[in-house]
Amino acid sequence: MAEILVLADHSGGEVKKVTLELLTLARSLGEPSAVVVGAGAGSTVDALAEYGARRVYVAEDAELDRHPVAPAAEVLVQLVGPHSPAAVLIASTADGKEIAARLAVRIDSGLITDAVQVDADLTATQSIFGGSVIVKSRVTRGTPVITVRPNSTAPEAAAGPCEREDLSISLSDGASRAVITNRVEEKHDARPExxxxxxxxxxxxxxxxxxxxxxxxxxxxxxxxxxxxxxxxxxxxxxxxxxxxxxxxxxxxxxxxxxxxxxxxxxxxxxxxxxxxxxxxxxxxxxxxxxxxxxxxxxxxxxxxxxxxxxxxxxx
Amino acid sequence: MKIAVCVKQVPDTWAQKRLDPDDKTLDRESVDGVINELDEYAIEEALQLGEATSGEVVVITMGPDKASETVRKALAMGADSAIHVCDAALHGSDALATSLVLAKVIGDRGFDLAIFGSESTDARMSVIPAMVAERLGQAQLTFAGKVDVEGSTVKIRRIAEHGYDEVTASLPAVISVVEKINEPRYPSFKGIMAAKKKPVERLTLAEVGVPADQVGLAAVASAVESFESAPPRAAGTVVTDEGDGGVKIAEYLSSQKFI
Missing domain, CATH: 3.40.50.1220 (TPP-binding domain)
Known part of the structure; x- marks a missing residue:
């Protein structure tokens, strides 16, 4: 079955709900492989496997957390080449859409953002103009890169065998030009995002x-x-x-x-x-x-x- | 410092936006165009940085003839000059093609900073700044709630779900700014008059140096297959509070299994 790459969203090893939604969706499109980047990446494997990831690519290097957005795109670029997945699914968040943007440029592939549904033939549904128009689109060049809105799919567990593959990633110059010097938490921790x-x-x-x-x-x-x-x-x-x-x-x-x-x-x-x-x-x-x-x-x-x-x- | 600020003309918020049934692109002709609201913050930020460094601010837009209204507005706010890429071949361009054209213009002219609004209110993809940074191999400093330039270093606050990250890079860099980073100025009468005399360079695709087969409808990497109006929401129940409004809502939530 065709491999579907799902970029896992996590916070220090804690997997976000939207990732479980994407894995559930990916199972209806092919065989899900999760890609997880940054510190704590390795500790997400069990949670990802529980929701159907048959393979987890782990890029757990603290260096990858020092730069915004670009490192995750680099990891995906390095996987798409050799694996030729049928599609790449990413959460439609601010970071996720920018990762998708950089990936689409690098692999010269079509990008669909803010999908609320993706069919088995990779037709994506979007709700545009403030929800007044429903659009169905397809990527017509390259490997479809699709960002999916949180809450589009109900997450369902489907545990099974899962292989872990650790990746070593070398960042391009362009990806490491912006450096995060400080992270400031302002969020009310008890509330969901x-x-x-x-x-x-x-x-x-x-x-x-x-x-x-x-x-x-x-x-x-x-x-x-x-x-x-x-x-x-x-x-x-x-x-x-x-x-x-x-x-x-x-x-x-x-x-x-x-x-x-x-x-x-x-x-x-x-x-x-x-x-x-x-x-x-x-x-x-x-x-x-x-x-x-x-x-x-x-x-x-x-x-x-x-x-x-x-x-x-x-x-x- | 040489600063580019990229702006887009979008349909007025109150306009009924529609897709053209033939080519399935946004019908921009039948609606009033306004400057993308979030770009006003980008212009203001560019002007402030330009003023602080005795720099130059150049407005860049890509769009049909009518987008020149948006260019004039940016010039009236205080930008020094403008570049308007206008070519029939650009019609229907997707984000990949748009970023290709903008990156070519920005890269060829050697700007220290290229500043964008964080998204357009029509397509709402929020991907162009990241794509342009990727294409130029420059630092991507996006979703900035604060921008400081010191010498050849630029530092921003990247607004995020968890709060913000402080992100630093050397110039040149690509920036996008969020709403509320500043208070965009209104064009003064003097500014509006002065804008009429400011230089606007109109470029065709050939002048930019991007081949026509890489942009427009023929080059899109994703295509709309079909579209339809969203079904109207079924009319809900509305009651007047008679001291038990909260309880009534709780009963509704309970019936929907939320509690």
Missing amino acids: LAEAAVVVSGGRGVGGADGFKVIEALADALGGAVGASRAATDAGWYPHQYQVGQTGKTVSPQLYVAAGISGAIQHRAGMQTSKNIVVINKDPEAPIFEVADFGVVGDLFSVVPQLTEEVVKRK
């Missing part, structure tokens, strides 16, 4: 201030979700910019998206309307966000959201 969270709770103008985000965070934590914000809220400085969901922020597609105090301007909807379930809380019954709501409550978020949080905790 916004891009791959299954549940996202977002606040907007109606939250009224930085303090108001506490009720949003409390609900997110009760649901085990990530916190997002509309542009109005990040523009006002109530919540950090990297949590912005929308046309100029992140595009999310979680199982559940809760929008509290967000009117739903087209820019915001472009970043969330492919979510599977959308729950809306807004004082204004005319707010356009209700047009995409599966369930909506017209009311004050400061009474509705805390009550909901309490109910969620109670029912756990």
Whole structure:
């Protein structure tokens, strides 16, 4: 069966959920091989095997973590040549899309980003123009490089035999020109990453201030979700910019998206309307966000959201 | 310092964007074009770095005739001159071809920095800066939330999920900036008048030096097979809070097995 390369996303050896989704997807396309790069890479092998990787290529050299993006692309370049995989799958995150970009240039192959589905014949489905148009595309030159949005496939375990192959990688000059001198952690460790969270709770103008985000965070934590914000809220400085969901922020597609105090301007909807379930809380019954709501409550978020949080905790 | 800032004209956010049924490319003719919003941050950053180093800022765009409006806007903000690559053969170019043309222009002119917005609001691929860096063999300093140049060294904060990384490289380098890195200036009346007299070099593909068979629809490495309007979301249930709104949502979440 044709080999499908899956670039594993991990943090110090802890495999991210999106990688398990990609391995599950890769099993429907061929025989998945995982590629894992950086410190802690070797300790991911078991988790990758459990989700169906038949082979894991390990490039575990601390040098590879010293440069952003380019080393992972180099590793993939060095594998694609000799192995001629049927496709390369990468998570559609900021880093993942840039890795895919560099790979596509190096192997002169077509690139499809932000796929939400990939069929057995490698036709990719994308949701474009803020979710208003569904497109089916195919790579027509070289080895298809496809980035797939988190939450596109439900991960399913399929353990089996797995071979580990350690790689030694020499970086090109171009790949080592940018050097990471310091890494600063600002993330709230207990919460999942916004891009791959299954549940996202977002606040907007109606939250009224930085303090108001506490009720949003409390609900997110009760649901085990990530916190997002509309542009109005990040523009006002109530919540950090990297949590912005929308046309100029992140595009999310979680199982559940809760929008509290967000009117739903087209820019915001472009970043969330492919979510599977959308729950809306807004004082204004005319707010356009209700047009995409599966369930909506017209009311004050400061009474509705805390009550909901309490109910969620109670029912756990 | 010689700084290039790459900009793109995109359909207005409020415009109904559509794909042309014949060649399946974005129909740019029937909609109003505006400068890609995220590129305004790139222009502002280029201008600030140019001012700090008494450098030169050159706007580069690739696009149809009408993209000259976007060039004028960038010039009105304060850029010194512009290069507009305009050639019918470019129609339908994919990211690989676009990056090929931009890298050729940037590489041939010997810029110290090439600055981009972190993505365009139409295609939203966010891949061109990385592709251009790869093609030029220059340092890729993307998703910058802060840029500092000192002598021949450039340092950025790469904004990431975990917070940020500090990334350093020697010039020349390719940068992309995120929204909020700065507050883009509005063109002044004086700036708008001055922009009319600033030099805009229009280049054909042959003048850039990229063969026509490597760009445009004929050279795409991926192709749209079909497209359709997304089915409208089924109308949901909306209730008015009567003191039990939170409980009602909890019941919905429970029915969907979220809790």
